[in-house]
Amino acid sequence: MLFMSQEYLTRIGTLIRDARKHRGWTQAQLAEALDTSQSAVNRMEQGNQNLGLEIIARIGEALDSEIISLGHAGPMHLRVVGGRRLSGSITARTSKNACVALLCASLLNKGRTTLRKVARIEEVYRILEVLGSIGVRTRWINDGSDLEIVPPADLDLAGIDEEAAVRTRSVIMLLGPLMHQLDEFQLPYAGGCDLGTRTVEPHMTALRRFGLHILATNGAYHATVDRNVAPTRPIVLTERGDTVTENALMAAARHDGITVIRNASSNYMVQDLCFFMEQLGVTVEGIGTTTLTVHGRRDIDVNVDYSPSEDPVEAMSLIAAAIVTSSELTVKRVPIEFLEIELAVLEEMGLDYERTAEYPADNGRTRLVDLTAKPSKLTAPIDKIHPMPFPGLNIDTVPFFAAIAASSQGSTLIHDWVYDNRAIYLTELTRLGANVKLLDPHRVLVEGPTRWRAAEMMCPPALRPAVVILLAMMAAEGTSVLRNIYVINRGYEELAERLNSVGAQIEIFRDI
Numbered sequence: 055m056l057f058m059s060q061e062y063l064t065r066i067g068t069l070i071r072d073a074r075k076h077r078g079w080t081q082a083q084l085a086e087a088l089d090t091s092q093s094a095v096n097r098m099e100q101g102n103q104n105l106g107l108e109i110i111a112r113i114g115e116a117l118d119s120e121i122i123s124l125g126h127a128g129p130m131h132l133r134v135v136g137g138r139r140l141s142g143s144i145t146a147r148t149s150k151n152a153c154v155a156l157l158c159a160s161l162l163n164k165g166r167t168t169l170r171k172v173a174r175i176e177e178v179y180r181i182l183e184v185l186g187s188i189g190v191r192t193r194w195i196n197d198g199s200d201l202e203i204v205p206p207a208d209l210d211l212a213g214i215d216e217e218a219a220v221r222t223r224s225v226i227m228l229l230g231p232l233m234h235q236l237d238e239f240q241l242p243y244a245g246g247c248d249l250g251t252r253t254v255e256p257h258m259t260a261l262r263r264f265g266l267h268i269l270a271t272n273g274a275y276h277a278t279v280d281r282n283v284a285p286t287r288p289i290v291l292t293e294r295g296d297t298v299t300e301n302a303l304m305a306a307a308r309h310d311g312i313t314v315i316r317n318a319s320s321n322y323m324v325q326d327l328c329f330f331m332e333q334l335g336v337t338v339e340g341i342g343t344t345t346l347t348v349h350g351r352r353d354i355d356v357n358v359d360y361s362p363s364e365d366p367v368e369a370m371s372l373i374a375a376a377i378v379t380s381s382e383l384t385v386k387r388v389p390i391e392f393l394e395i396e397l398a399v400l401e402e403m404g405l406d407y408e409r410t411a412e413y414p415a416d417n418g419r420t421r422l423v424d425l426t427a428k429p430s431k432l433t434a435p436i437d438k439i440h441p442m443p444f445p446g447l448n449i450d451t452v453p454f455f456a457a458i459a460a461s462s463q464g465s466t467l468i469h470d471w472v473y474d475n476r477a478i479y480l481t482e483l484t485r486l487g488a489n490v491k492l493l494d495p496h497r498v499l500v501e502g503p504t505r506w507r508a509a510e511m512m513c514p515p516a517l518r519p520a521v522v523i524l525l526a527m528m529a530a531e532g533t534s535v536l537r538n539i540y541v542i543n544r545g546y547e548e549l550a551e552r553l554n555s556v557g558a559q560i561e562i563f564r565d566i
Protein backbone atom coordinates (compact mmCIF):
# COMPACT_ATOMS: atom_id res chain seq x y z
CA MET A 55 0.00 0.00 0.00
CA LEU A 56 1.27 3.36 -0.97
CA PHE A 57 0.24 6.18 1.34
CA MET A 58 -0.63 9.29 -0.54
CA SER A 59 -1.07 12.81 0.69
CA GLN A 60 -4.58 14.12 1.21
CA GLU A 61 -4.15 16.38 -1.80
CA TYR A 62 -3.47 13.40 -4.08
CA LEU A 63 -6.33 11.41 -2.61
CA THR A 64 -8.70 14.26 -3.28
CA ARG A 65 -7.42 14.69 -6.82
CA ILE A 66 -7.61 10.97 -7.57
CA GLY A 67 -11.08 10.87 -6.00
CA THR A 68 -12.20 13.59 -8.39
CA LEU A 69 -10.68 11.73 -11.31
CA ILE A 70 -12.53 8.56 -10.32
CA ARG A 71 -15.80 10.44 -10.02
CA ASP A 72 -15.29 12.12 -13.39
CA ALA A 73 -14.35 8.85 -15.08
CA ARG A 74 -17.39 7.13 -13.54
CA LYS A 75 -19.72 9.87 -14.68
CA HIS A 76 -18.11 9.84 -18.10
CA ARG A 77 -18.95 6.15 -18.27
CA GLY A 78 -22.49 6.95 -17.17
CA TRP A 79 -22.28 4.74 -14.07
CA THR A 80 -23.72 5.20 -10.60
CA GLN A 81 -21.53 4.69 -7.52
CA ALA A 82 -23.41 1.45 -6.96
CA GLN A 83 -22.53 0.16 -10.42
CA LEU A 84 -18.86 0.93 -9.89
CA ALA A 85 -19.01 -0.70 -6.46
CA GLU A 86 -20.41 -3.86 -8.00
CA ALA A 87 -17.69 -3.98 -10.64
CA LEU A 88 -15.08 -3.63 -7.90
CA ASP A 89 -16.78 -6.05 -5.57
CA THR A 90 -17.04 -3.44 -2.87
CA SER A 91 -19.72 -1.27 -1.27
CA GLN A 92 -21.20 1.94 -2.54
CA SER A 93 -20.06 3.72 0.60
CA ALA A 94 -16.47 2.66 -0.12
CA VAL A 95 -16.76 4.14 -3.61
CA ASN A 96 -18.19 7.29 -2.11
CA ARG A 97 -15.25 7.53 0.32
CA MET A 98 -12.79 7.05 -2.56
CA GLU A 99 -14.42 9.79 -4.57
CA GLN A 100 -14.37 12.13 -1.57
CA GLY A 101 -10.66 11.43 -1.06
CA ASN A 102 -11.39 9.83 2.31
CA GLN A 103 -10.05 6.39 1.54
CA ASN A 104 -6.43 5.44 1.21
CA LEU A 105 -5.86 3.89 -2.21
CA GLY A 106 -3.26 1.42 -3.40
CA LEU A 107 -2.02 1.38 -6.97
CA GLU A 108 -3.73 -1.95 -7.53
CA ILE A 109 -7.19 -0.64 -6.69
CA ILE A 110 -6.56 2.45 -8.83
CA ALA A 111 -5.61 0.17 -11.71
CA ARG A 112 -8.75 -1.96 -11.13
CA ILE A 113 -10.96 1.12 -11.09
CA GLY A 114 -9.29 2.27 -14.29
CA GLU A 115 -9.98 -1.09 -15.88
CA ALA A 116 -13.60 -1.12 -14.73
CA LEU A 117 -14.19 2.40 -16.01
CA ASP A 118 -12.12 1.82 -19.11
CA SER A 119 -10.35 5.07 -18.42
CA GLU A 120 -6.98 4.46 -16.73
CA ILE A 121 -8.32 7.07 -14.30
CA ILE A 122 -7.44 9.56 -16.95
CA SER A 123 -4.14 7.73 -16.91
CA LEU A 124 -2.81 8.48 -13.44
CA GLY A 125 -0.97 10.98 -15.57
CA HIS A 126 -2.96 13.75 -13.97
CA ALA A 127 -1.50 12.77 -10.66
CA GLY A 128 1.97 13.01 -12.16
CA PRO A 129 3.51 13.23 -15.59
CA MET A 130 4.39 10.15 -17.61
CA HIS A 131 7.98 9.52 -18.65
CA LEU A 132 9.80 6.98 -20.83
CA ARG A 133 12.97 5.03 -20.19
CA VAL A 134 14.38 3.89 -23.51
CA VAL A 135 17.00 1.18 -23.93
CA GLY A 136 18.27 2.03 -27.39
CA GLY A 137 20.31 0.33 -30.06
CA ARG A 138 17.79 -2.44 -30.59
CA ARG A 139 16.63 -3.51 -34.01
CA LEU A 140 12.91 -3.58 -34.70
CA SER A 141 11.23 -6.38 -36.63
CA GLY A 142 7.81 -7.69 -37.56
CA SER A 143 4.83 -5.51 -38.28
CA ILE A 144 3.02 -2.60 -36.71
CA THR A 145 -0.28 -1.09 -37.78
CA ALA A 146 -1.01 2.60 -38.25
CA ARG A 147 -4.05 3.79 -36.27
CA THR A 148 -6.70 6.29 -37.23
CA SER A 149 -5.59 9.89 -37.41
CA LYS A 150 -5.74 12.38 -34.58
CA ASN A 151 -6.65 15.13 -36.97
CA ALA A 152 -9.60 13.36 -38.59
CA CYS A 153 -10.87 12.07 -35.25
CA VAL A 154 -10.97 15.51 -33.62
CA ALA A 155 -12.62 17.05 -36.69
CA LEU A 156 -15.24 14.30 -36.81
CA LEU A 157 -15.98 14.68 -33.11
CA CYS A 158 -16.70 18.35 -33.69
CA ALA A 159 -18.66 17.51 -36.84
CA SER A 160 -20.86 15.11 -34.88
CA LEU A 161 -22.55 18.26 -33.53
CA LEU A 162 -23.94 18.91 -37.00
CA ASN A 163 -26.10 15.85 -36.50
CA LYS A 164 -29.09 15.59 -34.19
CA GLY A 165 -28.95 11.81 -34.52
CA ARG A 166 -26.47 9.30 -33.18
CA THR A 167 -22.97 9.33 -34.63
CA THR A 168 -20.81 6.23 -34.32
CA LEU A 169 -17.15 6.61 -35.14
CA ARG A 170 -15.15 3.42 -35.57
CA LYS A 171 -11.67 2.72 -34.23
CA VAL A 172 -11.21 6.19 -32.85
CA ALA A 173 -7.65 6.89 -31.75
CA ARG A 174 -7.45 6.74 -27.94
CA ILE A 175 -5.23 9.74 -27.54
CA GLU A 176 -5.14 12.74 -25.24
CA GLU A 177 -6.28 15.13 -27.96
CA VAL A 178 -9.43 13.06 -28.44
CA TYR A 179 -9.94 12.87 -24.67
CA ARG A 180 -9.77 16.66 -24.38
CA ILE A 181 -12.44 17.10 -27.05
CA LEU A 182 -14.56 14.41 -25.37
CA GLU A 183 -14.25 16.30 -22.09
CA VAL A 184 -15.33 19.48 -23.80
CA LEU A 185 -18.26 17.75 -25.51
CA GLY A 186 -19.27 16.05 -22.25
CA SER A 187 -19.18 19.38 -20.41
CA ILE A 188 -21.63 21.00 -22.85
CA GLY A 189 -24.08 18.14 -22.56
CA VAL A 190 -23.10 15.78 -25.38
CA ARG A 191 -23.36 12.10 -24.42
CA THR A 192 -20.31 10.18 -25.59
CA ARG A 193 -19.38 6.63 -24.75
CA TRP A 194 -16.86 4.07 -25.85
CA ILE A 195 -18.45 0.91 -27.18
CA ASN A 196 -17.27 -2.42 -28.58
CA ASP A 197 -14.49 -2.95 -26.04
CA GLY A 198 -13.52 0.66 -26.17
CA SER A 199 -12.68 0.78 -29.84
CA ASP A 200 -15.63 2.75 -31.18
CA LEU A 201 -17.27 5.94 -29.99
CA GLU A 202 -20.94 6.74 -29.85
CA ILE A 203 -21.95 10.39 -29.74
CA VAL A 204 -25.44 11.66 -29.01
CA PRO A 205 -25.96 15.42 -28.76
CA PRO A 206 -28.55 16.87 -26.37
CA ALA A 207 -31.55 18.87 -27.53
CA ASP A 208 -29.88 22.00 -26.16
CA LEU A 209 -26.17 22.52 -25.67
CA ASP A 210 -24.96 23.98 -22.39
CA LEU A 211 -22.05 26.20 -23.44
CA ALA A 212 -21.94 27.84 -20.02
CA GLY A 213 -20.76 24.56 -18.56
CA ILE A 214 -17.79 24.20 -20.93
CA ASP A 215 -14.71 22.55 -19.46
CA GLU A 216 -12.27 25.40 -20.01
CA GLU A 217 -9.29 23.51 -18.69
CA ALA A 218 -9.73 20.81 -21.32
CA ALA A 219 -10.56 23.31 -24.05
CA VAL A 220 -7.44 25.42 -23.67
CA ARG A 221 -5.21 22.36 -23.93
CA THR A 222 -6.14 21.79 -27.56
CA ARG A 223 -6.31 23.87 -30.70
CA SER A 224 -9.00 21.60 -32.09
CA VAL A 225 -11.81 23.29 -30.11
CA ILE A 226 -11.67 25.96 -32.76
CA MET A 227 -13.48 23.50 -34.98
CA LEU A 228 -16.54 23.83 -32.76
CA LEU A 229 -17.17 27.27 -34.25
CA GLY A 230 -18.58 25.91 -37.52
CA PRO A 231 -21.02 23.43 -35.95
CA LEU A 232 -22.05 25.64 -33.00
CA MET A 233 -23.04 28.59 -35.14
CA HIS A 234 -25.97 26.56 -36.46
CA GLN A 235 -27.43 26.06 -33.03
CA LEU A 236 -26.64 29.17 -31.03
CA ASP A 237 -27.04 32.84 -31.82
CA GLU A 238 -24.47 33.79 -29.24
CA PHE A 239 -21.78 31.77 -27.50
CA GLN A 240 -18.28 31.84 -26.10
CA LEU A 241 -15.37 29.49 -26.56
CA PRO A 242 -12.07 29.67 -24.67
CA TYR A 243 -8.98 30.48 -26.74
CA ALA A 244 -7.62 27.44 -28.54
CA GLY A 245 -4.31 26.11 -27.19
CA GLY A 246 -2.26 23.03 -28.04
CA CYS A 247 1.43 22.47 -28.75
CA ASP A 248 3.80 25.38 -28.36
CA LEU A 249 4.61 25.98 -32.01
CA GLY A 250 4.57 29.76 -31.95
CA THR A 251 1.65 31.97 -32.91
CA ARG A 252 -1.02 30.19 -34.94
CA THR A 253 -3.53 32.46 -36.47
CA VAL A 254 -7.30 32.10 -36.21
CA GLU A 255 -7.87 35.03 -38.55
CA PRO A 256 -8.55 32.83 -41.63
CA HIS A 257 -11.29 31.05 -39.63
CA MET A 258 -12.94 34.33 -38.75
CA THR A 259 -12.71 35.64 -42.30
CA ALA A 260 -14.29 32.47 -43.70
CA LEU A 261 -17.02 32.17 -41.09
CA ARG A 262 -17.93 35.85 -41.28
CA ARG A 263 -19.39 35.03 -44.68
CA PHE A 264 -21.96 32.86 -42.88
CA GLY A 265 -22.81 35.66 -40.46
CA LEU A 266 -20.49 34.62 -37.61
CA HIS A 267 -18.78 37.53 -35.88
CA ILE A 268 -16.09 36.91 -33.35
CA LEU A 269 -14.63 39.24 -30.79
CA ALA A 270 -11.51 37.76 -29.26
CA THR A 271 -11.04 39.25 -25.82
CA ASN A 272 -10.39 38.22 -22.21
CA GLY A 273 -9.25 34.71 -23.11
CA ALA A 274 -12.37 33.85 -25.09
CA TYR A 275 -13.92 34.09 -28.52
CA HIS A 276 -17.25 35.85 -28.16
CA ALA A 277 -19.33 34.71 -31.11
CA THR A 278 -22.57 36.18 -32.42
CA VAL A 279 -24.44 34.96 -35.46
CA ASP A 280 -26.37 37.17 -37.87
CA ARG A 281 -28.87 34.82 -39.51
CA ASN A 282 -29.47 37.27 -42.38
CA VAL A 283 -25.99 36.81 -43.76
CA ALA A 284 -25.17 33.97 -46.16
CA PRO A 285 -22.41 33.52 -48.70
CA THR A 286 -23.50 34.81 -52.09
CA ARG A 287 -20.25 34.17 -53.93
CA PRO A 288 -17.43 31.65 -53.48
CA ILE A 289 -15.56 31.80 -50.20
CA VAL A 290 -11.86 32.15 -50.90
CA LEU A 291 -9.78 31.02 -47.95
CA THR A 292 -6.86 33.31 -47.21
CA GLU A 293 -4.75 30.29 -46.23
CA ARG A 294 -5.01 26.71 -47.43
CA GLY A 295 -5.23 25.48 -43.86
CA ASP A 296 -6.77 22.20 -42.74
CA THR A 297 -8.87 23.27 -39.76
CA VAL A 298 -10.05 26.45 -41.47
CA THR A 299 -11.26 24.38 -44.42
CA GLU A 300 -13.02 22.06 -41.98
CA ASN A 301 -14.69 24.98 -40.23
CA ALA A 302 -15.89 26.38 -43.55
CA LEU A 303 -17.17 22.93 -44.55
CA MET A 304 -19.07 22.55 -41.30
CA ALA A 305 -20.56 26.01 -41.63
CA ALA A 306 -21.61 25.12 -45.19
CA ALA A 307 -23.01 21.71 -44.18
CA ARG A 308 -26.11 23.19 -42.57
CA HIS A 309 -26.35 26.28 -44.72
CA ASP A 310 -29.46 25.75 -46.79
CA GLY A 311 -27.93 26.35 -50.19
CA ILE A 312 -24.78 25.81 -52.20
CA THR A 313 -21.45 27.03 -50.90
CA VAL A 314 -18.26 27.07 -52.94
CA ILE A 315 -15.01 27.07 -50.96
CA ARG A 316 -11.84 27.91 -52.89
CA ASN A 317 -8.23 27.50 -51.85
CA ALA A 318 -9.52 24.65 -49.70
CA SER A 319 -7.13 22.14 -48.19
CA SER A 320 -7.52 18.68 -49.72
CA ASN A 321 -5.51 17.03 -46.97
CA TYR A 322 -6.41 13.68 -45.41
CA MET A 323 -8.46 14.96 -42.46
CA VAL A 324 -10.45 17.26 -44.74
CA GLN A 325 -11.23 14.32 -47.02
CA ASP A 326 -12.36 12.22 -44.05
CA LEU A 327 -14.65 15.07 -42.99
CA CYS A 328 -16.09 15.34 -46.51
CA PHE A 329 -16.78 11.58 -46.62
CA PHE A 330 -18.47 11.86 -43.23
CA MET A 331 -20.58 14.81 -44.38
CA GLU A 332 -21.70 12.74 -47.35
CA GLN A 333 -22.95 10.14 -44.87
CA LEU A 334 -24.90 12.94 -43.20
CA GLY A 335 -26.62 13.55 -46.52
CA VAL A 336 -24.60 16.63 -47.47
CA THR A 337 -23.25 16.52 -51.03
CA VAL A 338 -19.65 17.65 -51.39
CA GLU A 339 -18.22 18.02 -54.88
CA GLY A 340 -14.53 18.30 -55.58
CA ILE A 341 -13.22 16.16 -52.71
CA GLY A 342 -9.45 15.93 -53.08
CA THR A 343 -9.24 19.25 -54.91
CA THR A 344 -8.92 22.86 -53.77
CA THR A 345 -12.47 23.82 -54.78
CA LEU A 346 -15.19 22.25 -52.68
CA THR A 347 -18.86 22.72 -53.50
CA VAL A 348 -21.17 21.93 -50.62
CA HIS A 349 -24.91 21.36 -50.94
CA GLY A 350 -25.99 21.95 -47.37
CA ARG A 351 -29.04 20.75 -45.46
CA ARG A 352 -30.68 22.91 -42.83
CA ASP A 353 -31.43 19.96 -40.58
CA ILE A 354 -29.49 16.78 -40.20
CA ASP A 355 -30.96 14.03 -38.08
CA VAL A 356 -29.55 10.64 -39.03
CA ASN A 357 -27.93 7.73 -37.28
CA VAL A 358 -24.58 7.58 -38.93
CA ASP A 359 -21.67 5.19 -38.76
CA TYR A 360 -18.27 6.25 -40.05
CA SER A 361 -14.70 4.89 -39.98
CA PRO A 362 -12.02 7.57 -40.05
CA SER A 363 -8.94 6.61 -42.00
CA GLU A 364 -5.41 5.84 -40.91
CA ASP A 365 -2.90 8.49 -39.94
CA PRO A 366 -0.24 9.26 -42.56
CA VAL A 367 1.84 11.11 -39.97
CA GLU A 368 1.83 8.15 -37.62
CA ALA A 369 2.76 5.92 -40.57
CA MET A 370 5.66 8.28 -41.34
CA SER A 371 6.75 8.15 -37.70
CA LEU A 372 6.87 4.37 -37.82
CA ILE A 373 8.79 4.35 -41.10
CA ALA A 374 11.24 6.82 -39.55
CA ALA A 375 11.57 4.48 -36.54
CA ALA A 376 12.60 1.68 -38.91
CA ILE A 377 15.09 3.92 -40.72
CA VAL A 378 16.89 5.33 -37.67
CA THR A 379 17.18 1.89 -36.06
CA SER A 380 18.31 0.24 -39.36
CA SER A 381 15.48 -2.24 -39.09
CA GLU A 382 13.32 -4.24 -41.43
CA LEU A 383 9.83 -3.31 -40.36
CA THR A 384 6.41 -3.60 -41.96
CA VAL A 385 4.02 -0.73 -41.39
CA LYS A 386 0.49 -1.83 -42.12
CA ARG A 387 -2.41 0.30 -43.30
CA VAL A 388 -0.39 3.22 -44.68
CA PRO A 389 -2.61 5.82 -46.44
CA ILE A 390 -0.35 5.94 -49.43
CA GLU A 391 -1.81 8.95 -51.22
CA PHE A 392 -0.72 11.10 -48.29
CA LEU A 393 2.85 9.80 -48.10
CA GLU A 394 3.79 9.64 -51.76
CA ILE A 395 6.14 12.61 -51.70
CA GLU A 396 7.81 11.52 -48.47
CA LEU A 397 8.45 8.12 -50.03
CA ALA A 398 9.70 9.64 -53.28
CA VAL A 399 12.22 11.70 -51.28
CA LEU A 400 13.23 8.71 -49.17
CA GLU A 401 13.67 6.63 -52.30
CA GLU A 402 16.02 9.29 -53.69
CA MET A 403 17.91 9.16 -50.40
CA GLY A 404 18.39 5.42 -50.94
CA LEU A 405 15.62 3.80 -48.90
CA ASP A 406 14.92 0.25 -49.95
CA TYR A 407 11.31 -0.67 -49.33
CA GLU A 408 8.47 -2.76 -50.65
CA ARG A 409 4.78 -2.10 -50.72
CA THR A 410 1.78 -4.29 -51.28
CA ALA A 411 -1.03 -3.64 -53.71
CA GLU A 412 -3.49 -0.97 -52.58
CA TYR A 413 -6.59 -1.85 -50.59
CA PRO A 414 -9.37 0.39 -49.28
CA ALA A 415 -9.56 1.76 -45.75
CA ASP A 416 -12.75 1.09 -43.77
CA ASN A 417 -14.20 4.38 -45.04
CA GLY A 418 -14.18 2.69 -48.46
CA ARG A 419 -12.36 5.64 -50.01
CA THR A 420 -8.82 6.10 -48.73
CA ARG A 421 -6.20 3.87 -50.37
CA LEU A 422 -3.93 1.89 -48.07
CA VAL A 423 -0.83 -0.27 -48.54
CA ASP A 424 1.41 -2.27 -46.24
CA LEU A 425 4.94 -1.01 -46.52
CA THR A 426 8.14 -2.81 -45.54
CA ALA A 427 11.18 -0.64 -44.94
CA LYS A 428 14.53 -2.45 -45.26
CA PRO A 429 17.82 -1.45 -43.65
CA SER A 430 19.43 0.94 -46.13
CA LYS A 431 22.41 3.26 -46.39
CA LEU A 432 20.87 6.67 -46.86
CA THR A 433 22.50 9.78 -48.29
CA ALA A 434 21.34 13.36 -47.80
CA PRO A 435 18.89 14.68 -50.40
CA ILE A 436 20.31 17.21 -52.86
CA ASP A 437 17.46 19.65 -52.40
CA LYS A 438 16.09 21.05 -49.19
CA ILE A 439 13.23 19.35 -47.37
CA HIS A 440 10.27 21.68 -47.10
CA PRO A 441 6.55 21.19 -46.62
CA MET A 442 3.60 22.44 -48.65
CA PRO A 443 -0.15 22.16 -48.14
CA PHE A 444 -1.35 18.86 -49.65
CA PRO A 445 -0.41 17.63 -52.21
CA GLY A 446 3.03 18.52 -50.92
CA LEU A 447 5.35 17.05 -48.38
CA ASN A 448 3.13 16.97 -45.29
CA ILE A 449 3.72 19.79 -42.81
CA ASP A 450 3.67 17.33 -39.91
CA THR A 451 6.13 14.85 -41.43
CA VAL A 452 8.94 17.41 -41.85
CA PRO A 453 10.39 16.95 -38.34
CA PHE A 454 10.95 13.24 -39.00
CA PHE A 455 13.35 14.15 -41.75
CA ALA A 456 15.64 15.63 -39.10
CA ALA A 457 16.17 12.22 -37.47
CA ILE A 458 16.40 10.56 -40.88
CA ALA A 459 18.88 13.16 -42.15
CA ALA A 460 20.97 12.69 -39.02
CA SER A 461 21.13 8.98 -39.86
CA SER A 462 22.14 9.69 -43.48
CA GLN A 463 25.50 10.54 -45.04
CA GLY A 464 25.91 14.23 -45.87
CA SER A 465 24.17 17.47 -45.08
CA THR A 466 20.44 18.11 -45.32
CA LEU A 467 18.76 21.48 -45.19
CA ILE A 468 15.33 21.41 -43.58
CA HIS A 469 13.19 24.47 -44.12
CA ASP A 470 10.18 24.47 -41.78
CA TRP A 471 8.56 27.70 -42.94
CA VAL A 472 5.19 26.83 -41.46
CA TYR A 473 5.67 27.07 -37.72
CA ASP A 474 7.56 29.89 -36.02
CA ASN A 475 8.77 27.70 -33.20
CA ARG A 476 9.16 24.17 -34.44
CA ALA A 477 12.57 23.99 -36.17
CA ILE A 478 14.28 25.11 -32.99
CA TYR A 479 13.16 21.95 -31.18
CA LEU A 480 15.02 19.86 -33.73
CA THR A 481 18.31 21.21 -32.35
CA GLU A 482 17.53 19.13 -29.23
CA LEU A 483 18.81 16.20 -31.28
CA THR A 484 22.34 17.50 -30.59
CA ARG A 485 21.89 16.28 -27.01
CA LEU A 486 21.77 12.78 -28.47
CA GLY A 487 24.88 13.28 -30.58
CA ALA A 488 23.45 14.69 -33.81
CA ASN A 489 24.98 17.61 -35.65
CA VAL A 490 22.05 20.00 -36.12
CA LYS A 491 22.64 23.71 -36.68
CA LEU A 492 19.91 26.29 -36.49
CA LEU A 493 20.55 28.65 -39.42
CA ASP A 494 17.58 30.88 -38.62
CA PRO A 495 14.25 30.27 -36.82
CA HIS A 496 12.95 28.27 -39.77
CA ARG A 497 15.97 26.40 -41.13
CA VAL A 498 18.20 23.70 -39.73
CA LEU A 499 21.21 22.07 -41.32
CA VAL A 500 21.69 18.43 -40.34
CA GLU A 501 25.04 16.76 -40.88
CA GLY A 502 25.04 12.97 -40.81
CA PRO A 503 25.64 10.21 -40.13
CA THR A 504 25.34 10.35 -36.36
CA ARG A 505 26.83 8.25 -33.65
CA TRP A 506 23.82 8.50 -31.38
CA ARG A 507 24.37 8.58 -27.65
CA ALA A 508 21.90 8.16 -24.81
CA ALA A 509 20.71 11.15 -22.79
CA GLU A 510 18.14 12.22 -20.24
CA MET A 511 15.87 14.93 -21.57
CA MET A 512 12.57 16.74 -21.17
CA CYS A 513 10.11 16.36 -24.02
CA PRO A 514 10.04 19.41 -26.22
CA PRO A 515 6.55 20.96 -25.93
CA ALA A 516 5.57 19.94 -29.46
CA LEU A 517 4.24 16.63 -30.65
CA ARG A 518 6.33 15.73 -33.69
CA PRO A 519 9.68 17.03 -32.40
CA ALA A 520 9.02 15.02 -29.22
CA VAL A 521 8.53 11.81 -31.21
CA VAL A 522 11.66 12.60 -33.22
CA ILE A 523 13.63 12.72 -29.95
CA LEU A 524 12.10 9.39 -28.93
CA LEU A 525 13.16 7.81 -32.22
CA ALA A 526 16.72 9.09 -31.79
CA MET A 527 16.75 7.58 -28.29
CA MET A 528 15.71 4.27 -29.80
CA ALA A 529 18.72 4.51 -32.11
CA ALA A 530 21.17 5.44 -29.32
CA GLU A 531 22.99 2.63 -27.49
CA GLY A 532 22.37 2.77 -23.76
CA THR A 533 19.53 4.03 -21.62
CA SER A 534 17.86 7.36 -22.28
CA VAL A 535 15.07 9.04 -20.37
CA LEU A 536 12.40 11.21 -21.95
CA ARG A 537 10.41 13.18 -19.40
CA ASN A 538 6.85 14.37 -19.53
CA ILE A 539 5.45 12.80 -22.67
CA TYR A 540 1.94 14.28 -22.56
CA VAL A 541 2.57 15.87 -25.96
CA ILE A 542 3.31 12.47 -27.47
CA ASN A 543 0.17 10.96 -25.95
CA ARG A 544 -1.72 13.87 -27.43
CA GLY A 545 -1.32 12.31 -30.86
CA TYR A 546 -0.19 8.69 -30.52
CA GLU A 547 -2.01 5.79 -28.94
CA GLU A 548 0.14 3.52 -26.78
CA LEU A 549 3.21 4.35 -28.82
CA ALA A 550 5.70 2.84 -26.37
CA GLU A 551 3.75 -0.40 -26.00
CA ARG A 552 3.33 -0.75 -29.74
CA LEU A 553 6.99 -0.07 -30.46
CA ASN A 554 7.86 -2.64 -27.79
CA SER A 555 5.73 -5.19 -29.65
CA VAL A 556 8.16 -4.89 -32.58
CA GLY A 557 11.31 -5.11 -30.48
CA ALA A 558 11.86 -1.72 -28.85
CA GLN A 559 12.60 -1.56 -25.14
CA ILE A 560 10.71 1.37 -23.71
CA GLU A 561 9.48 1.48 -20.15
CA ILE A 562 6.76 3.83 -19.00
CA PHE A 563 7.14 5.30 -15.54
CA ARG A 564 5.42 8.07 -13.66
CA ASP A 565 5.83 10.35 -10.73
CA ILE A 566 3.00 9.88 -8.35
Ligand SMILES: CC(=O)N[C@H]1[C@@H](OP(=O)(O)OP(=O)(O)OC[C@H]2O[C@@H](n3ccc(=O)[nH]c3=O)[C@H](O)[C@@H]2O)O[C@H](CO)[C@@H](O)[C@@H]1O
Nearest residue numbers: 151224251252253293294295296297298323443449450472
Ligand atom coordinates in the same frame (compact mmCIF):
# COMPACT_ATOMS: atom_id res chain seq x y z
C1 LIG B 1 -6.20 19.36 -35.84
C2 LIG B 1 -5.45 19.47 -37.12
O1 LIG B 1 -5.92 19.07 -38.16
N1 LIG B 1 -4.22 20.00 -37.04
C3 LIG B 1 -3.41 20.14 -38.22
C4 LIG B 1 -3.82 21.41 -38.94
O2 LIG B 1 -3.80 22.47 -38.02
P1 LIG B 1 -4.40 23.88 -38.47
O3 LIG B 1 -5.25 23.76 -39.67
O4 LIG B 1 -5.04 24.46 -37.25
O5 LIG B 1 -3.09 24.63 -38.84
P2 LIG B 1 -2.87 26.19 -38.86
O6 LIG B 1 -4.05 26.87 -39.42
O7 LIG B 1 -2.39 26.60 -37.52
O8 LIG B 1 -1.70 26.26 -39.92
C5 LIG B 1 -0.40 25.96 -39.54
C6 LIG B 1 0.50 27.14 -39.87
O9 LIG B 1 0.64 27.21 -41.26
C7 LIG B 1 0.35 28.49 -41.73
N2 LIG B 1 -0.21 28.33 -43.07
C8 LIG B 1 -1.08 27.30 -43.33
C9 LIG B 1 -1.60 27.13 -44.59
C10 LIG B 1 -1.24 28.04 -45.61
O10 LIG B 1 -1.70 27.97 -46.76
N3 LIG B 1 -0.39 29.05 -45.31
C11 LIG B 1 0.14 29.22 -44.07
O11 LIG B 1 0.93 30.14 -43.82
C12 LIG B 1 -0.60 29.08 -40.70
O12 LIG B 1 -0.56 30.47 -40.66
C13 LIG B 1 -0.07 28.47 -39.41
O13 LIG B 1 0.97 29.24 -38.86
O14 LIG B 1 -2.95 21.67 -40.02
C14 LIG B 1 -1.56 21.82 -39.68
C15 LIG B 1 -0.82 22.07 -40.97
O15 LIG B 1 -1.09 21.04 -41.89
C16 LIG B 1 -1.08 20.55 -39.00
O16 LIG B 1 0.26 20.77 -38.57
C17 LIG B 1 -1.95 20.18 -37.83
O17 LIG B 1 -1.58 18.89 -37.37
Ligand SMILES: C=C(OP(=O)(O)O)C(=O)O
Nearest residue numbers: 223246247450517518545
Ligand atom coordinates in the same frame (compact mmCIF):
# COMPACT_ATOMS: atom_id res chain seq x y z
C1 LIG C 1 0.82 20.43 -34.96
C2 LIG C 1 0.11 19.35 -34.84
O1 LIG C 1 -1.19 19.27 -34.40
P1 LIG C 1 -2.19 20.29 -33.71
O2 LIG C 1 -2.87 21.04 -34.79
O3 LIG C 1 -3.11 19.34 -33.01
O4 LIG C 1 -1.35 21.14 -32.78
C3 LIG C 1 0.60 18.01 -35.26
O5 LIG C 1 -0.21 17.09 -35.34
O6 LIG C 1 1.81 17.86 -35.49
